[in-house]
Amino acid sequence: xxxxxxxxxxxxxxxxxxxxxxxxxxxxxxxxxxxxxxxxxxxxxxxxxxxxxxxxxxxxxxxxxxxxxxxxxxxxxxxxxxxxxxxxxxxxxxxxxxxxxxxxxxxxxxxxxxxxxxxxxxxxxxxxxxxxxxxxxxxxxxxxxxxxxxxxxxxxxxxxxxxxxxxxxxxxxxxxxxxxxxxxxxxxxxxxxxxxxxxxxxxxxxxxxxxxxxxxxxxxxxxxxxxxxxxxxxxxxxxxxxxxxxxxxxxxxxxxxxxxxxxxxxxxxxxxxxxxxxxxxxxxxxxxxxxxxxxxxxxxxxxxxxxxxxxxxxxxxxxxxxxxxxxxxxxxxxxxxxxxxxxxxxxx
Numbered sequence: 609x610x611x612x613x614x615x616x617x618x619x620x621x622x623x624x625x626x627x628x629x630x631x632x633x634x635x636x637x638x639x640x641x642x643x644x645x646x647x648x649x650x651x652x653x654x655x656x657x658x659x660x661x662x663x664x665x666x667x668x669x670x671x672x673x674x675x676x677x678x679x680x681x682x683x684x685x686x687x688x689x690x691x692x693x694x695x696x697x698x699x700x701x702x703x704x705x706x707x708x709x710x711x712x713x714x715x716x717x718x719x720x721x722x723x724x725x726x727x728x729x730x731x732x733x734x735x736x737x738x739x740x741x742x743x744x745x746x747x748x749x750x751x752x753x754x755x756x757x758x759x760x761x762x763x764x765x766x767x768x769x770x771x772x773x774x775x776x777x778x779x780x781x782x783x784x785x786x787x788x789x790x791x792x793x794x795x796x797x798x799x800x801x802x803x804x805x806x807x808x809x810x811x812x813x814x815x816x817x818x819x820x821x822x823x824x825x826x827x828x829x830x831x832x833x834x835x836x837x838x839x840x841x842x843x844x845x846x847x848x849x850x851x852x853x854x855x856x857x858x859x860x861x862x863x864x865x866x867x868x869x870x871x872x873x874x875x876x877x878x879x880x881x882x883x884x885x886x887x888x889x890x891x892x893x894x895x896x897x898x899x900x901x902x903x904x905x906x907x908x909x910x911x912x913x914x915x916x917x918x919x920x921x922x923x924x925x926x927x928x929x930x931x932x933x934x935x936x937x938x939x940x941x942x943x944x945x946x947x948x949x950x951x952x953x954x955x956x
Contacts, residue, residue, distance in 0.1 A: 672858065786811050
């Protein structure tokens with residue numbers, strides 16, 4: 609498909625801001641081009657602007673993901689990429705996007721921020737895509753479709769055949785949000801980038817990599833779309849300290865692998881422990897680092913746990929998630945503490 613016809617005309621014509629660091633590449637001893645403070649008392653380089661295109665981070669991600677740096681956009685969390693996609697493709701008051709609740713709430717918030725209609729096509733009762741209704745909802749103003757897999761807050765992966773059918777027939781930009789893909793046995797969709805020029809894949813280092821505070825999200829797409837994202841973004845969108853912390857983590861993947869193994873093991877243990885509690889109606893299967901739990905008196909239980917200084921997420925008001933709590937997998941000690949308190953509260 610000719611995805612470029614979906615881009616707002618003024619974005620195609622936009623002349624991107626050219627920063628001092630964009631205009632110079634190579635080695636130098638004296639930098640007098642960016643109006644920076646010349647003093648670096650702590651020898652940490654924080655007085656200098658960071659690399660606007662995060663080349664070192666992309667080089668490490670290229671090794672890990674097997675995807676060329678030219679197909680990567682790095683943002684201030686995945687939320688920045690979501691925001692930029694609205695800016696590039698959606699016209700306020702005219703365009704619409706499709707979301708499939710229950711799903712990540714930022715899609716709907718971004719729609720509201722940009723004054724873009726959010727057309728909701730709910731998941732089926734089995735938390736799967738309703739492909740027919742999604743395609744029926746498309747009109748000439750539809751620009752983006754957001755698919756979250758593994759899905760938040762339900763935790764399940766969405767069926768591959770359903771996603772393939774959408775990729776083959778949906779006339780807009782398909783955004784697959786894989787924030788939790790590291791916890792899943794399913795393969796990432798990044799291997800399909802060459803087949804579908806209208807495909808954007810979002811990932812993050814906030815979850816499995818333990819870097820939520822660093823705020824580093826990744827968008828994978830065709831090279832021309834990546835160029836548009838870099839053209840519209842703020843010049844220095846990833847700070848120097850964040851780039852340093854993330855680079856160190858990416859260069860030491862053993863920590864990531866160790867923690868991931870523990871989280872997956874604890875997820876299984878927590879699921880079994882929750883299922884043994886009589887008031888628990890159902891623990892949904894999860895490909896993420898959390899469990900969606902249907903339980904009696906979910907709202908009251910949520911408040912009682914807060915009184916015990918245990919914070920989980922009340923999802924009981926979310927579509928298709930009546931009486932449900934979302935519980936993140938913690939450390940072994942944290943999970944045991946949660947189960948102990950649940951048992952005491954539910955006995956009372």
